[in-house]
Amino acid sequence: MSQSSGFKSIAVVREVESPENPGGLEKRVSIVPHDIAALVATGAQVYVETGAGLGVDFSDQEYVDAGAVLQSAEEIYKNKDLIIKFKGPSIQSIQEMRSGCTLLCMAHFGSFPDRAKILETRKINVIAMEEIVESPKAESDQSICSRMAMVTALQPFLRNNTIGGLDVRVVGWSTRTIAAIRRAGNRDPRSLGVLQTDVKIEDLDAVGDSTLYFVDTSTLNNTSLLDHLKNTGSHIFDLAEFEEKHGSRVVQEWRESHPALPFGLRRIQCLHQTGQAGARYGLKLLAQNKPDLDVEKVNALILGYGNVAQGAMRELYDQGVGQINVLGQTHTKSGRIEYWLNDVDLIVNGADQPVHLRGRNYLITNEHMKDNIRDGSVVIDLVGGSPTNRSPVEPVLTCTFLDKPHFVQDGVTVSALWGWPMLGMMRETAIIYSAQIVDVLTGPENLIAGLSSIAPGVKRALVCGPHNI
Numbered sequence: 001m002s003q004s005s006g007f008k009s010i011a012v013v014r015e016v017e018s019p020e021n022p023g024g025l026e027k028r029v030s031i032v033p034h035d036i037a038a039l040v041a042t043g044a045q046v047y048v049e050t051g052a053g054l055g056v057d058f059s060d061q062e063y064v065d066a067g068a069v070l071q072s073a074e075e076i077y078k079n080k081d082l083i084i085k086f087k088g089p090s091i092q093s094i095q096e097m098r099s100g101c102t103l104l105c106m107a108h109f110g111s112f113p114d115r116a117k118i119l120e121t122r123k124i125n126v127i128a129m130e131e132i133v134e135s136p137k138a139e140s141d142q143s144i145c146s147r148m149a150m151v152t153a154l155q156p157f158l159r160n161n162t163i164g165g166l167d168v169r170v171v172g173w174s175t176r177t178i179a180a181i182r183r184a185g186n187r188d189p190r191s192l193g194v195l196q197t198d199v200k201i202e203d204l205d206a207v208g209d210s211t212l213y214f215v216d217t218s219t220l221n222n223t224s225l226l227d228h229l230k231n232t233g234s235h236i237f238d239l240a241e242f243e244e245k246h247g248s249r250v251v252q253e254w255r256e257s258h259p260a261l262p263f264g265l266r267r268i269q270c271l272h273q274t275g276q277a278g279a280r281y282g283l284k285l286l287a288q289n290k291p292d293l294d295v296e297k298v299n300a301l302i303l304g305y306g307n308v309a310q311g312a313m314r315e316l317y318d319q320g321v322g323q324i325n326v327l328g329q330t331h332t333k334s335g336r337i338e339y340w341l342n343d344v345d346l347i348v349n350g351a352d353q354p355v356h357l358r359g360r361n362y363l364i365t366n367e368h369m370k371d372n373i374r375d376g377s378v379v380i381d382l383v384g385g386s387p388t389n390r391s392p393v394e395p396v397l398t399c400t401f402l403d404k405p406h407f408v409q410d411g412v413t414v415s416a417l418w419g420w421p422m423l424g425m426m427r428e429t430a431i432i433y434s435a436q437i438v439d440v441l442t443g444p445e446n447l448i449a450g451l452s453s454i455a456p457g458v459k460r461a462l463v464c465g466p467h468n469i
Contacts, residue, residue, distance in 0.1 A: 006450040007082040007102070009045050012036075014052040014073065018090040019112050020418055025402040027055025028422070028430040030086045030105075035438040036066035042441075042448050045069065049076040056427040084437065086430075087419075088112060089119075099123040100467050102451065104437070106130050109463045110355070111386040116464065125451060125465030127458065129268040132440060135457030137264025141251045145243055146179035148250040153214055153237035154187050165190050167206035171215045171225070172197040173317040173324075176239060178310050180214060185305035185328040192305075194313055194324040196296075197222055203322055207232040216240050263457060265307070267445075268436045270421050270429045274382055275311020275350060277420040282346050282380040283319055285406060285413050289376040290345065296322040299345045303327050303363055303392075308382045309350030316348075327351075332363045341372040348380045349393050359390035366394050366409075375411030384416045391416060 017024040048068040077096035107128035109116040166189040218240040384399040385391035399418035406415035421429035445455040
């Protein structure tokens with residue numbers, strides 16, 4: 001196929017055993033029947049491998065009804081312009097691909113260098129789904145307002161250079177407070193915690209002039225809490241009041257002074273669901289290890305405050321964990337993180353690191369496992385890695401898989417599952433991924449047109465090629 005002629009034949013293949021899918025336990029399908037019609041409407045012939053959707057309860061007949069042609073495993077890879085799958089390919093299937101075709105998948109080239117070399121030798125164009133990003137970056141009004149509310153709330157402490165001694169408590173996790181939590185995290189207060197809206201006054205761990213409570217009275221009915229905080233001299237900032245008085249103005253001013261960045265967030269991702277699934281599993285393991293520990297008393301620690309970490313916050317919050325402590329970059333440095341580890345029950349790592357720090361800098365070390373973290377505690381690593389692309393959690397030499405999802409080291413249970421949403425969220429996340437993939441193909445990026453006019457947010461994800469055969 002000439003790169004300028006677009007993708008005329010598309011294969012949606014079944015997930016099978018591969019380097020990152022031992023035992024073939026990944027059952028999701030990259031395109032669900034509902035989204036097949038959008039590909040067919042482009043004029044492309046869409047082929048679906050027999051049984052591709054059965055693992056998440058989509059029948060072959062549903063694909064046929066949507067306009068696809070079924071093909072066997074022996075036929076599906078042959079003579080296709082574009083091959084779409086979820087996980088990276090098996091070594092055997094690479095040999096069946098035509099040189100010059102394009103493979104769209106979660107490629108993870110850094111974690112599987114041997115497979116990457118084979119794909120390059122075979123001259124297969126590879127677009128790594130996990131590397132495709134928005135171009136330009138999109139920002140919602142709600143996110144901007146939430147962020148600027150926290151900026152305003154922290155301003156007096158930054159101006160007086162007292163931010164390093166400030167304890168920030170966000171009362172209530174919601175989509176309205178996500179950006180505020182992120183902004184607070186990267187301003188480096190002494191501590192940052194997320195509390196339940198019905199938090200008991202006796203459970204407050206910080207009050208007074210060095211404490212800021214960030215609340216949203218549009219969802220908070222706990223007036224006794226606000227009265228108590230006022231009496232203690234704690235600082236209170238209300239997102240709902242800020243939004244009502246200043247929301248439209250600050251959003252307009254922000255957009256006028258902040259041109260859109262050339263690249264933004266991942267276009268194909270279930271990062272929030274990854275955090276949810278990981279935290280959910282962490283609480284399950286913790287309940288097994290410490291059956292007498294009430295969930296509201298769990299000492300929970302989240303490293304990072306990005307998309308994955310926010311999903312973990314949501315899950316812990318929804319399950320009733322009383323206070324969720326959130327650590328930013330400076331809090332995780334050696335000499336500081338130990339303070340947080342000594343009494344922890346559950347650690348969820350959502351903090352990734354640049355490539356040059358992987359394998360060199362660890363946030364949770366083997367020494368921490370021995371000396372700081374108590375027996376029976378749980379470490380959930382949402383970042384994962386491999387021997388060539390190490391996780392910030394030193395005990396994790398490589399991701400764990402569904403056939404052995406966790407291990408115990410020095411009395412501490414550790415899990416770093418590859419593909420967290422597979423843990424009870426397969427069908428739900430398959431539907432989400434499918435819609436995102438088809439939108440990249442037929443929406444703003446128009447990837448279906450081929451590689452000759454590839455969009456900037458996709459071009460950076462072309463990890464192998466372009467090969468025009």
